[in-house]
Amino acid sequence: MVAERRWRHVSPLLVGGGVIVLAMAVVAMLGSFATPHDPTAMDIAARLQPPGAAHLFGTDQYGRDILSRVMGGAGIALSVGVVAVGIGLGGGMIIGAVAGFYGGLLGEALMRLMDALFAFPAILLAIAVVGALGPGHLNAMLAIGVVNVPVFARLTRASVLAVQQEGYVEAARAVGGTDLHILQRHIVPNGLAPLLVQASVSFATAILAEASLSYLGLGTQPPLPSWGKMLEEARLFMDRGPWLAIFPGLAIALTVLGFNFLGDGLRDYLDPRH
Amino acid sequence: MNYLWRRFPSLLLTLFLISLVTFVVVQVVPGDPAQIILGTEAPPEALADLRAQLGLHRPLPLQYLSWLTGVLRGDLGVSLRHGRPVATLIAERLPVTLSLATLSLSLAVLLAVPLGILAATHQHSALDYGVLLLAQAGLALPSFWIGILLILLFALSWRWLPSGGYVPWGESPLEALRSLVMPILALGLPVAGVLARLVRASMLEELSRDHIRTARAKGLSETQIIVRHVLRNALIPTVTLLGLQLGFLLGGSIVIEQVFALPGVGRLVLFAINNRDLPLIQGLVLFIAALVVTINFLVDMAYTWLDPRISLENKHGS
Numbered sequence: 001m002v003a004e005r006r007w008r009h010v011s012p013l014l015v016g017g018g019v020i021v022l023a024m025a026v027v028a029m030l031g032s033f034a035t036p037h038d039p040t041a042m043d044i045a046a047r048l049q050p051p052g053a054a055h056l057f058g059t060d061q062y063g064r065d066i067l068s069r070v071m072g073g074a075g076i077a078l079s080v081g082v083v084a085v086g087i088g089l090g091g092g093m094i095i096g097a098v099a100g101f102y103g104g105l106l107g108e109a110l111m112r113l114m115d116a117l118f119a120f121p122a123i124l125l126a127i128a129v130v131g132a133l134g135p136g137h138l139n140a141m142l143a144i145g146v147v148n149v150p151v152f153a154r155l156t157r158a159s160v161l162a163v164q165q166e167g168y169v170e171a172a173r174a175v176g177g178t179d180l181h182i183l184q185r186h187i188v189p190n191g192l193a194p195l196l197v198q199a200s201v202s203f204a205t206a207i208l209a210e211a212s213l214s215y216l217g218l219g220t221q222p223p224l225p226s227w228g229k230m231l232e233e234a235r236l237f238m239d240r241g242p243w244l245a246i247f248p249g250l251a252i253a254l255t256v257l258g259f260n261f262l263g264d265g266l267r268d269y270l271d272p273r274h
Numbered sequence: 275m276n277y278l279w280r281r282f283p284s285l286l287l288t289l290f291l292i293s294l295v296t297f298v299v300v301q302v303v304p305g306d307p308a309q310i311i312l313g314t315e316a317p318p319e320a321l322a323d324l325r326a327q328l329g330l331h332r333p334l335p336l337q338y339l340s341w342l343t344g345v346l347r348g349d350l351g352v353s354l355r356h357g358r359p360v361a362t363l364i365a366e367r368l369p370v371t372l373s374l375a376t377l378s379l380s381l382a383v384l385l386a387v388p389l390g391i392l393a394a395t396h397q398h399s400a401l402d403y404g405v406l407l408l409a410q411a412g413l414a415l416p417s418f419w420i421g422i423l424l425i426l427l428f429a430l431s432w433r434w435l436p437s438g439g440y441v442p443w444g445e446s447p448l449e450a451l452r453s454l455v456m457p458i459l460a461l462g463l464p465v466a467g468v469l470a471r472l473v474r475a476s477m478l479e480e481l482s483r484d485h486i487r488t489a490r491a492k493g494l495s496e497t498q499i500i501v502r503h504v505l506r507n508a509l510i511p512t513v514t515l516l517g518l519q520l521g522f523l524l525g526g527s528i529v530i531e532q533v534f535a536l537p538g539v540g541r542l543v544l545f546a547i548n549n550r551d552l553p554l555i556q557g558l559v560l561f562i563a564a565l566v567v568t569i570n571f572l573v574d575m576a577y578t579w580l581d582p583r584i585s586l587e588n589k590h591g592s
Contacts, residue, residue, distance in 0.1 A: 112287060112288070112291060113291060113295075115288055115291070116288055116291030116292050116294075116295055117295060119288060119292055119521075119563050119566055119567045119570075120292070120295075120521075120559070120562075120563045120566070121521040121522060121524050121525030121526075121562065121563075121566060122522075122525060123525035123526065123528060123529065124524070124525050124528065124543070124559060124562055124563070127528065127543060127544075127547060128296075128299050128300070128547075128555065128559050129299060130547075131546075131547035131550075131555060132299055132300065132302040133302070204413075204414070208416050211416055211418075212416065212418065212529050215418055215529060215532070215533075216528075216529060216532060216544060217548075218547070228416075231418070231419060231422060234422070235422065235533070238422070238425075238426055238430065239430050242426055242430075245419075245422045245423070245426060249415075249416070249419035249422065249423070252414075252415075252416055252419065253411075253414045253415050253416070253419070254414075256413070256414040256415075256416075257410060257413075257414040260410065260413050260414060261410075
């Protein structure tokens with residue numbers, strides 16, 4: 001009965017988002033070894049070729065195959081998503097759990113700090129952190145991860161506060177469960193649903209943020225094929241090759257759409273009211 | 275009024291923490307300000323003199339305190355590269371960024387509120403699905419890509435608008451608007467999508483309430499119901515999101531100013547980062563974050579006008 005009810009809420013959004021995300025993961029894997037051309041190989045004779053049989057998405061100002069570069073960029077985008085969400089989720093869960101579980105002055109101080117971090121426009125904070133650490137792929141991941149910490153901390157704290165009131169937590173405490181045991185076995189598993197939804201949404205925003213940072217020259221550095229960097233390079237040549245500006249943007253939009261659908265679908269699926 | 279006074283200390287605390295975070299982040303930036311000013315060829319004595327003059331030999335807490343007292347007096351320090359006060363540099367570029375942000379937000383509201391209302395009153399119609407599609411597109415399309423596509427279309431193909439640059443309002447209001455049309459669209463359209471979705475959702479929620487059924491039973495027209503009973507309540511979450519979106523707009527303008535070569539605060543941020551101009555980075559980050567926090571505080575205040583139920587007593591313990 002429960003299983004049947006659950007299946008009814010596997011919405012088209014969840015399926016659509018899941019399919020797009022899975023397809024992007026496959027493209028990202030293929031992008032590291034099975035691209036039609038070498039994503040960084042230049043061929044000046046074939047520069048600025050429009051989309052055609054030899055190059056499905058055309059070539060850029062150095063004659064590099066845009067399809068191969070877009071495929072290579074998928075790996076970069078997804079790796080940023082994984083690491084940034086990992087940092088945000090890991091850091092946020094620890095801070096939120098401590099703040100929610102222990103409360104008091106420590107909890108209050110931690111949450112006020114999270115509020116202060118939350119007050120910075122995300123991209124500004126990411127730019128400031130990348131500015132401090134220096135531009136690059138790894139630092140961009142780290143910066144976007146830091147930006148993601150407060151939202152996960154807030155969610156975790158709210159979940160912890162809600163779950164802590166439940167009878168089974170009191171019962172676990174009464175039979176002498178340690179704090180760590182209660183957190184690990186009862187609080188974290190029961191507060192996981194909103195975090196999962198947020199992770200999917202944060203994945204999408206992380207990909208957008210990396211594209212923005214790379215567009216500004218602060219993220220992934222050439223010759224690595226980042227979608228944002230490709231769009232920045234396209235800016236100078238797009239009067240002669242509009243396709244330069246089309247395909248990387250489409251790739252970003254499709255991936256972000258996939259993760260947003262997945263997040264919305266998960267929210268409906270996991271919503272206990274359904 | 276009570277509510278305002280209760281929230282005010284928390285605003286001050288957040289502003290204080292923002293200054294602390296800003297100071298700490300900038301301290302991590304590698305590079306010696308004295309060397310940045312004098313260049314790599316500078317003799318060690320001159321560097322040491324300048325360091326002493328800038329107060330860099332003092333312990334960090336003292337440096338923070340003297341920076342903070344300066345900030346409280348409106349002195350954000352002096353840019354290493356421009357050699358001019360940071361506050362002046364920001365003030366010069368602020369009109370561009372504020373024009374961009376406020377006009378984008380206005381465009382978003384003007385599009386989103388009617389679209390959201392129409393979508394909610396015509397649920398499951400083609401229009402409704404169109405609005406939802408626009409909202410998803412707004413969330414997924416990077417604003418700088420929308421900007422690039424607009425340039426491709428309106429500047430390069432049709433040659434209707436300049437592809438970049440800025441004309442001050444004082445020089446020619448028409449040219450100023452022409453130079454801002456594409457940036458406003460690029461920044462405002464994604465926000466319009468997000469807002470329209472929210473207006474639609476809160477309208478639907480309000481429309482399903484009991485008092486609306488009563489109003490219908492009394493024989494009020496749909497227009498009267500929407501205007502008198504639904505809109506005001508439905509706008510509360512929208513106003514919250516507006517405050518949050520202004521932060522997004524100020525952040526987004528950093529990228530959009532770069533796409534359209536607009537001489538605003540965002541480009542100053544990039545200049546500061548690329549040139550390791552520490553006082554400028556510090557001043558800019560603090561200024562933007564403080565602006566966002568203050569605006570959100572004012573938005574909170576706007577609730578009390580929109581929803582008289584929110585008061586000191588009700589807020590207590592939530």
